[in-house]
Amino acid sequence: xxxxxxxxxxxxxxxxxxxxxxxxxxxxxxxxxxxxxxxxxxxxxxxxxxxxxxxxxxxxxxxxxxxxxxxxxxxxxxxxxxxxxxxxxxxxxxxxxxxxxxxxxxxxxxxxxxxxxxxxxxxxxxxxxxxxxxxxxxxxxxxxxxxxxxxxxxxxxxxxxxxxxxxxxxxxxxxxxxxxxxxxxxxxxxxxxxxxxxxxxxxxxxxxxxxxxxxxxxxxxxxxxxxxxxxxxxxxxxxxxxxxxxxxxxxxxxxxxxxxxxxxxxxxxxxxxxxxxxxxxxxxxxxxxxxxxxxxxxxxxxxxxxxxxxxxxxxxxxxxxxxxxxxxxxxxxxxxxxxxxxxxxxxxxxxxxxxxxxxxxxxxxxxxxxxxxxxxxxxxxxxxxxxxxxxxxxxxxxxxxxxxxxxxxxxxxxxxxxxxxxxxxxxxxxxxxxxxxxxxxxxxxxxxxxxxxxxxxxxxxxxxxxxxxxxxxxxxxxxxxxxxxxxxxxxxxxxxxxxxxxxxxxxxxxxxxxxxxxxxxxxxxxxxxxxxxxxxxxxxxxxxxxxxxxxxxxxxxxxxxxxxxxxxxxxxxxxxxxxxxxxxxxxxxxx
Amino acid sequence: xxxxxxxxxxxxxxxxxxxxxxxxxxxxxxxxxxxxxxxxxxxxxxxxxxxxxxxxxxxxxxxxxxxxxxxxxxxxxxxxxxxxxxxxxxxxxxxxxxxxxxxxxxxxxxxxxxxxxxxxxxxxxxxxxxxxxxxxxxxxxxxxxxxxxxxxxxxxxxxxxxxxxxxxxxxxxxxxxxxxxxxxxxxxxxxxxxxxxxxxxxxxxxxxxxxxxxxxxxxxxxxxxxxxxxxxxxxxxxxxxxxxxxxxxxxxxxxxxxxxxxxxxxxxxxxxxxxxxxxxxxxxxxxxxxxxxxxxxxxxxxxxxxxxxxxxxxxxxxxxxxxxxxxxxxxxxxxxxxxxxxxxxxxxxxxxxxxxxxxx
Numbered sequence: 030x031x032x033x034x035x036x037x038x039x040x041x042x043x044x045x046x047x048x049x050x051x052x053x054x055x056x057x058x059x060x061x062x063x064x065x066x067x068x069x070x071x072x073x074x075x076x077x078x079x080x081x082x083x084x085x086x087x088x089x090x091x092x093x094x095x096x097x098x099x100x101x102x103x104x105x106x107x108x109x110x111x112x113x114x115x116x117x118x119x120x121x122x123x124x125x126x127x128x129x130x131x132x133x134x135x136x137x138x139x140x141x142x143x144x145x146x147x148x149x150x151x152x153x154x155x156x157x158x159x160x161x162x163x164x165x166x167x168x169x170x171x172x173x174x175x176x177x178x179x180x181x182x183x184x185x186x187x188x189x190x191x192x193x194x195x196x197x198x199x200x201x202x203x204x205x206x207x208x209x210x211x212x213x214x215x216x217x218x219x220x221x222x223x224x225x226x227x228x229x230x231x232x233x234x235x236x237x238x239x240x241x242x243x244x245x246x247x248x249x250x251x252x253x254x255x256x257x258x259x260x261x262x263x264x265x266x267x268x269x270x271x272x273x274x275x276x277x278x279x280x281x282x283x284x285x286x287x288x289x290x291x292x293x294x295x296x297x298x299x300x301x302x303x304x305x306x307x308x309x310x311x312x313x314x315x316x317x318x319x320x321x322x323x324x325x326x327x328x329x330x331x332x333x334x335x336x337x338x339x340x341x342x343x344x345x346x347x348x349x350x351x352x353x354x355x356x357x358x359x360x361x362x363x364x365x366x367x368x369x370x371x372x373x374x375x376x377x378x379x380x381x382x383x384x385x386x387x388x389x390x391x392x393x394x395x396x397x398x399x400x401x402x403x404x405x406x407x408x409x410x411x412x413x414x415x416x417x418x419x420x421x422x423x424x425x426x427x428x429x430x431x432x433x434x435x436x437x438x439x440x441x442x443x444x445x446x447x448x449x450x451x452x453x454x455x456x457x458x459x460x461x462x463x464x465x466x467x468x469x470x471x472x473x474x475x476x477x478x479x480x481x482x483x484x485x486x487x488x489x490x491x492x493x494x495x496x497x498x499x500x501x502x503x504x505x506x507x508x509x510x511x512x513x514x515x516x517x518x519x520x521x522x523x524x525x526x527x528x529x530x531x532x533x534x535x536x537x538x539x540x541x542x543x544x545x546x547x548x549x550x551x552x553x554x555x556x557x558x559x560x561x562x563x564x565x566x567x568x569x570x571x572x573x574x575x576x577x578x579x580x581x582x583x584x585x586x587x588x589x590x591x592x593x594x595x596x597x598x599x600x601x602x603x604x605x606x607x608x609x610x611x612x613x614x615x616x617x618x619x620x
Numbered sequence: 621x622x623x624x625x626x627x628x629x630x631x632x633x634x635x636x637x638x639x640x641x642x643x644x645x646x647x648x649x650x651x652x653x654x655x656x657x658x659x660x661x662x663x664x665x666x667x668x669x670x671x672x673x674x675x676x677x678x679x680x681x682x683x684x685x686x687x688x689x690x691x692x693x694x695x696x697x698x699x700x701x702x703x704x705x706x707x708x709x710x711x712x713x714x715x716x717x718x719x720x721x722x723x724x725x726x727x728x729x730x731x732x733x734x735x736x737x738x739x740x741x742x743x744x745x746x747x748x749x750x751x752x753x754x755x756x757x758x759x760x761x762x763x764x765x766x767x768x769x770x771x772x773x774x775x776x777x778x779x780x781x782x783x784x785x786x787x788x789x790x791x792x793x794x795x796x797x798x799x800x801x802x803x804x805x806x807x808x809x810x811x812x813x814x815x816x817x818x819x820x821x822x823x824x825x826x827x828x829x830x831x832x833x834x835x836x837x838x839x840x841x842x843x844x845x846x847x848x849x850x851x852x853x854x855x856x857x858x859x860x861x862x863x864x865x866x867x868x869x870x871x872x873x874x875x876x877x878x879x880x881x882x883x884x885x886x887x888x889x890x891x892x893x894x895x896x897x898x899x900x901x902x903x904x905x906x907x908x909x910x911x912x913x914x915x916x917x918x919x920x921x922x923x924x925x926x927x928x929x930x931x932x933x934x935x936x937x938x939x940x941x942x943x944x945x946x947x948x949x950x951x952x953x954x955x956x957x958x959x960x961x962x963x964x965x966x967x968x969x970x971x972x973x974x975x976x977x978x979x980x
Contacts, residue, residue, distance in 0.1 A: 571828030573973040576804045581878045594977040
């Protein structure tokens with residue numbers, strides 16, 4: 030136990046976490062140069078492409094007689110619960126800060142999470158080889174804002190390997206070995222799980238006390254479910270089978286578990302043989318924050334879509350879905366996500382890995398609706414909004430957002446947040462040139478276009494993080510969109526009354542440009558209740574004919590016709606109007 | 621009925637919008653070309669009696685006196701029906717006594733002239749020339765040689781064209797009193813100069829307005845609108861072109877020509893050296909019955925008169941409404957059934973692709 034160090038790396042996105050992890054693997058001899066594939070820990074293509082880590086991984090390393098467990102954490106706010114669980118598996122954290130960028134929103138958010146988990150923090154300035162690195166400035170930020178001492182800061186470069194030895198020494202000397210628990214009953218913290226086609230669910234665990242051996246009977250403490258341990262192992266990062274995992278170690282367990290739901294991240298595993306009475310702290314079931322309808326463009330792909338969601342769920346307990354029917358889109362699924370990135374990733378994986386063309390309706394948050402009869406209901410789909418006369422109040426979730434920007438952008442940020450119905454809390458100065466602006470904002474506005482706006486308002490200089498704060502009463506209304514006189518359920522949305530007119534205009538305008546002309550005139554309207562608040566008209570198609578069609582080009586012209594026909598296949602019929610799938614995302618875009 | 625199309629790919633200059641198979645004229649090539657053409661016809665023509673012949677291009681009239689004699693010598697190998705419609709395409713500047721003498725003495729009885737417009741701006745854009753007075757004189761000359769079946773090509777919906785420009789063009793065309801007028805809106809095809817110069821189509825609504833005007837005006841002046849883009853005085857409909865729209869078979873000879881024989885649709889190579897070597901066909905495909913019926917529909921509905929349902933049944937042994945989803949389209953008033961014919965609602969002829977793509 031005394032020679033074990035469990036740690037993780039936390040950082041703002043793009044501050045070089047994964048590259049640094051690679052270098053540590055290389056330095057400790059876990060992998061030689063030949064075996065190094067850049068960023069070994071990010072094993073999914075999508076992760077590599079987006080430069081983020083979605084699924085966690087744990088690696089066992091050896092350094093100067095010590096066993097180090099490097100536990101990777103996802104770097105995005107959507108996965109903050111998963112971050113907090115993986116932090117709970119550690120005793121220390123490397124807080125990585127880019128030598129050119131300095132402290133960003135997620136640096137701070139991650140630091141707070143780590144401090145809450147009582148970890149020893151080692152501040153690391155990474156990328157010191159960059160030509161625009163400003164080490165004195167970043168050092169000063171770390172000292173002034175984060176409250177570290179200068180001699181605590183480690184300098185290194187994940188790219189060149191400079192300073193990695195110092196860093197490893199700091200890990201060994203500063204981070205505490207895992208704490209012993211007095212009763213020595215078996216307790217393992219599940220901080221990740223994934224599905225393996227041959228072995229079922231594999232749980233990543235940090236053993237906090239006691240031990241787990243092959244053949245033991247596992248008990249999941251939140252559900253009481255029992256399983257027989259089949260295999261135990263550690264990653265070095267190559268998989269290595271072991272006979273037991275004992276207190277302080279970090280590894281994985283396979284026990285022929287069929288569904289990932291039973292292996293909940295944050296839950297405590299114990300054994301029948303050495304059963305603990307009380308679980309480790311901090312478990313809470315994950316709750317989706319954002320919902321969206323996912324529909325196959327071709328109706329006959331419904332079963333395939335169902336299968337793909339089930340497969341994705343095997344690896345992702347936070348994804349929830351249930352069948353949903355839309356008049357406009359047919360059969361599909363209402364899916365719940367941890368956040369926007371999570372939603373993006375799932376949708377992209379359905380398209381890419383399962384090759385299914387899908388339409389995703391605009392994301393919705395969960396509204397709390399207090400009815401006149403005293404009942405309270407929660408809705409995640411605008412279509413479920415009850416009639417106005419039955420509603421007392423509608424409450425919507427707010428988040429506490431911190432926005433890091435150079436101080437010259439204070440004005441634009443405040444303007445943006447005001448426009449997004451934000452409530453100003455405070456401004457903290459990081460240094461003379463940078464501030465942390467804190468606002469309360471409706472989550473719905475963040476889901477809508479806050480990120481894009483933030484980027485354009487600040488030329489990309491802002492960084493942003495948020496956490497759920499509370500539900501507040503808002504003056505919200507349901508807005509319907511009518512195409513050719515018919516309400517299109519998939520386009521309904523909930524908007525703040527003050528923005529309704531403007532959004533109605535935007536949406537009808539974009540629909541007019543997205544929906545091709547039909548053989549008849551098509552009115553596009555936005556309405557609240559029975560009141561039409563905006564209208565656009567798509568005029569009837571006037572020309573679609575092969576002007577010339579003679580012997581020479583009969584065959585080619587037929588191909589042209591076939592191409593047109595092919596183009597129609599991807600359209601969704603709304604009444605008698607052909608609507609392209611992009612149109613269903615119109616509620617999201619603001620052009 | 622049997623039909624022959626012969627392609628003469630040579631042109632003195634290349635028009636900006638043209639995507640037909642064409643090459644610059646030069647005498648050496650012309651001789652070799654006629655050799656290859658003669659061989660192609662010898663190889664494939666099975667001796668049937670021919671009802672229509674169409675010599676198109678390119679610019680057939682660019683050939684010189686000697687080459688023309690040679691061409692007609694080759695064509696004389698076809699066994700011709702006494703009423704054979706024999707069309708020859710001409711550029712206005714090539715029309716003279718020598719040409720007409722050869723044409724009329726070889727049985728040509730229909731001439732098609734690619735005027736396209738009399739408007740200076742339109743002509744500049746197309747990189748063509750013509751004048752009303754000149755055409756008037758040339759048409760008189762043609763009639764002097766006893767050829768009293770003349771088609772004029774008119775192109776509209778060019779960039780910057782407005783309704784007044786079109787009205788003026790149309791007025792002059794009608795004043796020339798041709799038997800037949802073909803009227804095409806500009807299509808900016810790939811691999812044309814216009815496309816390379818990124819020229820854009822005019823507004824769809826204006827285009828449709830022009831088409832409506834053309835149809836109304838010509839009808840008023842006694843022209844029968846018998847196909848999407850074609851208008852003729854009574855009895856002067858082009859028998860050759862109707863063969864295409866009736867989905868009849870035809871020979872296509874020459875560089876880049878297309879044909880339809882014995883259930884095969886084929887296309888000749890567009891590569892001159894391949895053609896001269898006798899590698900005529902570039903691709904051919906045997907059509908399934910379904911495909912043949914689809915062509916029947918796609919081509920047949922171009923005729924305003926439409927498709928005769930009895931003839932359809934006789935040809936394919938199936939009713940058209942059992943082969944294609946016709947009924948909902950009739951209900952929508954996109955198709956009309958009347959007096960044994962199925963046709964596109966004339967008000968919707970300019971959006972007929974929409975209707976076709978629901979059918980086939």
